Amino acid sequence: MxxxxxxxxxxxxxxxxxxxxxxxxxxxxxxxxxxxxxxxxxxxxxxxxxxxxLVGQLRSHANMTGLIRYSTQLYSELEAETGLATGWKNCGSLAVARTSDRMTVLKRTAASARAQGVAVEVISPREAADLWPVMAMDDLVGAVWLPGDGKANxxxxxxxxxxxxxxxxxxxxxxxxxxxxxxxxxxxxxxxxxxxxxxxxxxxxxxxxxxxxxxxxxxxxxxxxSAEHMYIVTGKIEGVHPDLPVLRDPDGYIYFKEEVGGLVMGGFEPEAKPWGMNGIPDDFEFALLADDWGQFEILMQNALVRVPQLETTEVRKFYNGPESFTPxxxxxxxxxxxxxxxxxxxxxxxxxxxxxxxxxxxxxxxxxxxxxxxxxxxxxxxxxxxxxxxxRWLHDRVKETLGLHYAMPWPNRELHTARPFRR
Incomplete structure (x- = not known):
């Protein structure tokens, strides 16, 4: 009943x-x-x-890192408790640097990780390519390997x-x-x-x-x-296996993860595309927005640099789903x-x-x-x-802050959108 x-x-x-x-x-x-x-x-x-x-543990604030480390522990144990799969896979993650400035940031990231008790290793482009064999590494300066990271469904x-x-x-x-x-x-x-x-x-x-x-x-x-967030799912790619780590290439604004023998590739373009200015429809359920290859172009160009095989790989699905972002x-x-x-x-x-x-x-x-x-x-x-x-302030500010996900985190950065609102 x-x-x-x-x-x-x-x-x-x-x-x-x-x-x-x-x-x-x-x-x-x-x-x-x-x-x-x-x-x-x-x-x-x-x-x-x-x-x-994607489940990446490291954040700039120790307690935020602690929250995600707890998430990884919970996700690894939840299936045993409830009997329902979570898709959790401890595959680790790589972040690669194309410039010496980015490498400095990654080394600081590694120091912060060690201070917070997160397993981390600073590695060479060659070692990164051994962990992620489908990527081109000629333009890389170095990388950071976080074995405790993972992904879930x-x-x-x-x-x-x-x-x-x-x-x-x-x-x-x-x-x-x-x-x-x-x-x-x-x-x-x-x-x-x-x-x-x-x-x-x-x-x-x-x-x-x-x-x-x-x-x-x-x-x-x-x-x-809300802003549009886009990624593609490819067909099978030779060399991609279920244990392939998550890869982040912040200088190219992109990330990759393995899915059914292919790759999911998405990212955070420098200038985002806000959505839902007239309100979010209540019945917007399991729904997507129209493909926007123009907005996605900068991510695709960078992905082709990192994974040249994408040029001849089938794109099975283009996802454009709105997500909410804060100032x-x-x-x-x-x-x-x-x-x-x-x-x-x-x-x-x-x-x-x-x-x-x-x-x-x-x-x-x-x-x-x-x-x-x-x-x-x-x-x-x-x-x-x-x-x-x-x-209106949120619309303009979110366009900028979403793009900061993978931007260089220069000290004392001032945001330039949505000014001068308060005087």
Whole structure:
């Protein structure tokens, strides 16, 4: 018999992508079992399903690295716990340098990794080519090898986290649209949906691309904007095998991973293409945008430099899926300063699969303890002010910040878009 639609819960989570399912899983692990997760379509149907699934551990802030290291541990153990595959593969990753400046950055990265206890090795172009035999190496200065990195299947991972949450008592309900947030005396009191209201002590906004819209329902600033993110999947390539590491070539703005004997190749072009200026359609589920080879050209040209075989390889599929990005390339986590007991986990800047395990645990601990259990300032929602939520400002700023993913991280860089907004 179908369960009745709930009228109350201790926690309501809005959004059934990987982060919403991770928060539900970790809350139940911490003993909070009265949890309801609402998804307007099907689990992972927003942006999670078309993610590339790269899991790179290293971040500039030690606690951010810690979150991802926890993710890798969780993903490697989850299948044994839930019986559902996650597609996790500890294949390692390579980052290559075309210039001496980039090599300096990679050496600093390696020093930072060692300081944070992440296994790392600075290697020569020849050693990199031994690990990644299908790449041209003549123009390379050196590389860094991170054996602990890997990749996962985003949809499988989401379903596995959801099952883990259900096993511990969480209720996950698909095809329910949240239409409003109930507020009383500066505190959240529940959600309104197209199937009835649910009273709740705590509401968690994990609505992905729709998180800004959900925030606006109750006066909470969630500054993110969608941009198009493109990658191709090729046919089989000789020399590509299932254990091939993930490869990042930041000077060419590109990354590669193995998929069914071929390659997934995508990247972060220097000037991104924002999307959804008129709002994100509610029924945008398991959907893609039109191919845009013009926008993709700079990535393709660089990929041909790195993997010459691509010139004669079949392109099986072009994916152009929008993802949400924030004004500073860090995701948004924590209790909203404008509304008590309203939490946000959103804006993962194409790093949602890597971050979701650790970010879900950190947000669950924050909810249960009433305060963060570690220094999360780089991603704390309180770093933003209401002016950061201006849609035109976000449109222009995200165009630049998405392009900074693989740009040279020069010290004291000032952003040049969306000025002079505040004087």
């Amino acid at each position: 179908a369960q009745e639609f709930p009228t109350q819960a201790r926690v309501v989570i809005i959004g059934g992508g990987i982060i919403g399912c991770s928060v539900a899983y970790h809350l139940t692990k911490l003993g909070w079992t009265d949890v309801v997760l609402l998804e307007q379509g099907q689990l992972s149907g927003g942006t999670t399903w078309h993610a590339a699934g 985003p949809t499988d991972l989401t379903q596995s986290l959801a099952k883990g949450g259900r096993n511990h008592g969480a209720r996950i309900i698909e095809r329910v649209r949240v239409t409003g947030i109930t507020v009383k005396g500066g505190t959240v009191r529940g959600v309104e949906t197209d199937r009835g209201d649910i009273a709740a002590e705590i509401v968690v906004n994990c609505a992905g691309q729709w998180a800004r819209k959900v925030g606006l329902m109750c006066g909470v600033t969630v500054p993110l904007h 500073d390339n860090n995701f948004i986590l924590g209790e909203a300063p404008e509304l008590r007991n309203f939490y946000v986990g959103a804006g993962f800047n194409s790093m949602g699969i890597a971050s979701a395990g650790g970010a879900g645990r950190a947000l669950a601990e924050w909810i249960v303890n009433g305060a963060p259990t570690m220094d999360l300032w780089p991603v704390d929602i309180r770093r933003f002010a209401s002016f950061n939520n201006n849609p």
